[in-house]
Amino acid sequence: MAFAHPWLAVVGVALAALPILIHRWTRPEPRRIRFSAMRFLSEVQAELGRRARLRDRLVLATRMAAIALLALALARARAAGFTAAPGDAVDRVVVLDVSQSMAARPGGSVTIFERARALAMERLAPAPGLRAGLVLAGARARSVFDELSANVGALREELRTVQPRAEAMDADEALALAARLLARDGRAREIVVVTDLQRTGWESVDPGHVPGGIALSFEVAASPRAARNAAVTAVRLAGAVEPGAGLPVEVEVFNGSDRARAEEVQLALADRVDHATVTVPPWERRAVRFEVPAPGGVLLVGTARLPAASDALPEDDARPFALPLARDPSVAVVTSQAVRRGRTAAADYVTRALGAGRGAAARPVARLAPSELAPEAIAGHDVLWLVRAGAPGDDALRALAAFVARGKGVVAVLEDADDASTVTRLAAELGPGAALPVRAVTLSSGQDAPELAIARVDQARRPFAAFPVAVRAHLAAAPVRRPVSLQRVTKGASPDVVADFADGSPAIVSAAAGEGRLALIAADLAASPLARSPLFVPLVTELTAAVCADDQRVSELACGRPALTPLPPVAPGRAAPVLAGPDGKPVAGALIEERGAATVVHWEPPSPGHYILKSGDAVTGTLAVACPAAESDLRAMDAERLRGRGGARAVRVQGDVAGADGEGGAPIWPYLALAAALACVVEAGLLAWWRA
Amino acid sequence: MSDPAFASRYLDLATVARLARLRFATRHIVEGPSLGRHASRRAGGSIEFTDFRPYTPGDDLRKLDWKAFGRLGRAYVRTFQDDTRLSATLALDGSASMLFGAASETDLAGSKLEHARRLAANLAYVLTAGQDRAGLAILSRGLDDFLAPGGSPTHLKRLLELLEVTAPRPVTGLASGLRKLLSLLPQRGVLVVMSDFLDPDLESVFTTLRMFRHRHFEVVCLHLIHPEEERLPELRSCLFDGLEGEGEVVSSPREIGEAYARRFAAFVDTVKAMAHATGCEHRRVSTARSWTSVLESFLVERQG
Numbered sequence: 001m002a003f004a005h006p007w008l009a010v011v012g013v014a015l016a017a018l019p020i021l022i023h024r025w026t027r028p029e030p031r032r033i034r035f036s037a038m039r040f041l042s043e044v045q046a047e048l049g050r051r052a053r054l055r056d057r058l059v060l061a062t063r064m065a066a067i068a069l070l071a072l073a074l075a076r077a078r079a080a081g082f083t084a085a086p087g088d089a090v091d092r093v094v095v096l097d098v099s100q101s102m103a104a105r106p107g108g109s110v111t112i113f114e115r116a117r118a119l120a121m122e123r124l125a126p127a128p129g130l131r132a133g134l135v136l137a138g139a140r141a142r143s144v145f146d147e148l149s150a151n152v153g154a155l156r157e158e159l160r161t162v163q164p165r166a167e168a169m170d171a172d173e174a175l176a177l178a179a180r181l182l183a184r185d186g187r188a189r190e191i192v193v194v195t196d197l198q199r200t201g202w203e204s205v206d207p208g209h210v211p212g213g214i215a216l217s218f219e220v221a222a223s224p225r226a227a228r229n230a231a232v233t234a235v236r237l238a239g240a241v242e243p244g245a246g247l248p249v250e251v252e253v254f255n256g257s258d259r260a261r262a263e264e265v266q267l268a269l270a271d272r273v274d275h276a277t278v279t280v281p282p283w284e285r286r287a288v289r290f291e292v293p294a295p296g297g298v299l300l301v302g303t304a305r306l307p308a309a310s311d312a313l314p315e316d317d318a319r320p321f322a323l324p325l326a327r328d329p330s331v332a333v334v335t336s337q338a339v340r341r342g343r344t345a346a347a348d349y350v351t352r353a354l355g356a357g358r359g360a361a362a363r364p365v366a367r368l369a370p371s372e373l374a375p376e377a378i379a380g381h382d383v384l385w386l387v388r389a390g391a392p393g394d395d396a397l398r399a400l401a402a403f404v405a406r407g408k409g410v411v412a413v414l415e416d417a418d419d420a421s422t423v424t425r426l427a428a429e430l431g432p433g434a435a436l437p438v439r440a441v442t443l444s445s446g447q448d449a450p451e452l453a454i455a456r457v458d459q460a461r462r463p464f465a466a467f468p469v470a471v472r473a474h475l476a477a478a479p480v481r482r483p484v485s486l487q488r489v490t491k492g493a494s495p496d497v498v499a500d501f502a503d504g505s506p507a508i509v510s511a512a513a514g515e516g517r518l519a520l521i522a523a524d525l526a527a528s529p530l531a532r533s534p535l536f537v538p539l540v541t542e543l544t545a546a547v548c549a550d551d552q553r554v555s556e557l558a559c560g561r562p563a564l565t566p567l568p569p570v571a572p573g574r575a576a577p578v579l580a581g582p583d584g585k586p587v588a589g590a591l592i593e594e595r596g597a598a599t600v601v602h603w604e605p606p607s608p609g610h611y612i613l614k615s616g617d618a619v620t621g622t623l624a625v626a627c628p629a630a631e632s633d634l635r636a637m638d639a640e641r642l643r644g645r646g647g648a649r650a651v652r653v654q655g656d657v658a659g660a661d662g663e664g665g666a667p668i669w670p671y672l673a674l675a676a677a678l679a680c681v682v683e684a685g686l687l688a689w690w691r692a
Numbered sequence: 693m694s695d696p697a698f699a700s701r702y703l704d705l706a707t708v709a710r711l712a713r714l715r716f717a718t719r720h721i722v723e724g725p726s727l728g729r730h731a732s733r734r735a736g737g738s739i740e741f742t743d744f745r746p747y748t749p750g751d752d753l754r755k756l757d758w759k760a761f762g763r764l765g766r767a768y769v770r771t772f773q774d775d776t777r778l779s780a781t782l783a784l785d786g787s788a789s790m791l792f793g794a795a796s797e798t799d800l801a802g803s804k805l806e807h808a809r810r811l812a813a814n815l816a817y818v819l820t821a822g823q824d825r826a827g828l829a830i831l832s833r834g835l836d837d838f839l840a841p842g843g844s845p846t847h848l849k850r851l852l853e854l855l856e857v858t859a860p861r862p863v864t865g866l867a868s869g870l871r872k873l874l875s876l877l878p879q880r881g882v883l884v885v886m887s888d889f890l891d892p893d894l895e896s897v898f899t900t901l902r903m904f905r906h907r908h909f910e911v912v913c914l915h916l917i918h919p920e921e922e923r924l925p926e927l928r929s930c931l932f933d934g935l936e937g938e939g940e941v942v943s944s945p946r947e948i949g950e951a952y953a954r955r956f957a958a959f960v961d962t963v964k965a966m967a968h969a970t971g972c973e974h975r976r977v978s979t980a981r982s983w984t985s986v987l988e989s990f991l992v993e994r995q996g
Binding site: 039 | 942
């Protein structure tokens, strides 16, 4: 048996002797009486005295039992239920959830993390034969020691000082790290996860990935009834600036409770504070809209708050934001096609379409030859269109890959074998970061390229999200000649395929590649009616925006996730960038070489807030770091679901959570409390029966 | 018999004066050695005049001497040879259980024994004052002391002295004492047993009393009971120490009081039933009631 408050158990069991002591101390001194009718007295005493003694003993026993059971219940007894018996040689890794939700304070009492700390302390109690490790599970899993150690005192010392972080937990990484620490066989091996079993953190975790031979159990520190919480979960631009109107900003509020709540929302910018109220149904999100004057810069920076929220997790009542304001991206068309009078090449169609869709103040569309594909030449652009760019050399391909990997966009028009080869090589150069759902296949020689209409589009995503439903009819009237086909490499539909031809093959693909995006169009634009249709300009504009890093720019970074800042080609003497936190102190960053191209800096902002990126004295960017929105939903998942995902593995879940084990690890204190109450009832019943 | 000139601590003048008019009436025909008030077994009665004695209510008016009444103005009856004198033996239980109720080990006031002594003393006076004979037997483990029935003042004085010096004995064994007494009482009479009957062998006691009845004795059982042995005191814890060396019992009177009271009441009923079954008269005498009222009511009831 284990206890949340062991001292209570010791004191309570000692107090169980109190009824006997009280019985002895309060027993009256018998009065001596010289008596005549001793025979009758002895007979009656013999008959009733036995019963009275039995009654006294039973009453004393039930009284002592009630005290002891109540003490054990108050000490929150739980069955130990672990595979290793005390004294066994056991290797144990405690995985402690340090995500933001653990800082919740249900009912104003101790935080979930404090309960978790106590549970982890129990699991790291010194014991003969125990070697232990402690993994702090946040956005990244960190082990206190690289190896298991018998020095549990050091682990406990670290445990005393650790605090929850404003991060979501990567449970898979934490379990994998714990399993690596337990790689050595030969002893009983255990992983004990101490967590609040938050639904959003554990729903997708598969305990079956933990290697066999390692026992897995969960100590749940939260209660099945989720603590009440309210949070600002997102801040976003609700649209473009309308002439004469302000900038629409939406603040999304989450209601983590069983009742609808009206929340006051405050939007604080540099020079103004706006207020609004929003009513949110239980366990849902609702957005409230603000109209603010458009700032002069490229970012709208501020903080959204719930000033009057009173809930279990106040850390998520405020959310910093840095919203990128829309601007025309800088675009270049990389093509080997020269401009010729009287003949419009595919690159010409693209260049014109790009120019037509840009604002008057935008930079003109650049045109680059494939030989100009070098880091310095393309660093200043946001999007590159590859139209008949030929087969770039290795250096050019690496530059292209680095361009995408560092958060820029490339749209490749697949017209010939070189284009197909370029895409294939580019995907390989990008590596696992660019998991394209398609591969480019050129026609075999002698085969005519078909002319196909685009028959299916994904209107939930760019580029077709801005088009009306009637776009399909227009696309049907503007077929495309397709010399290079795209074949799916993954089973089932992929969200990255945003348009299909009538024969079911992908027509347009828009996929993430590293920090940037890569879009493919299987079309001979010069020979396709599509390039001459009214659809072409908005299609090109929207496709450019779809791959534009600016548009995909994350307005906030989840705390704990690394921030990668790509560096332009470093000129000698140029100062390295510095990321300064909300307190003004610099955040340490590490320069990372990336495939021989320019370097990136890896930052780990430690806490939520606004971080300023400076290069010398110039402010080059603002980063808003916030706690992941998923941490605001404090509901715990059903332990049965976790067990069900474990497959053949036996997963034990102990704690006040639905589906927790009923034996060998389940909380038994409710039953002890019930038994204590029953003991009192039995005592009362005994006394009443004897009186009768 | 004139009022006694001596005083005993068991007799007081006020009681003696009130009891002077009462006589002990027997319910059976007795066989007495000498003339007395009681009807004789012999038919016809005696023809020989013996003496005059003052008239007391209940006397046969045919024996009233009218001439003396006319001459003296006071009523006298003539006694004849064929009137018999009652011979009563007072058997007193002198066992240690009779000490229950004593104020202390040295002060026996309030005990059943003191109550019995007073009853015996005054009853003996009534008997001798009525021309009857009174004897005394002290019973405990056997017959400890015996004074054969007599009627003279000297005899009464000896009886009272014997009552005063009687020391209680530790163990009750009435049956053997009664059997010994039976052998010492040759003729019929009245046997008054004053006891708490806390004898382990009641069967033997009443078998012996049945033998008295077979010899035509009138047997009266005065069953002495102290209120505090009928109902235990309302205390949480007591150490009961047996008066006759039965040992000690620690008990809670509150716990066992009801059951004990029922048990004791059943004992009293048993004694009564056994007495009646053997033809004995049974009278329940509580020491809570003054011995004077007990004796008075006893005598009055026997008067008829």
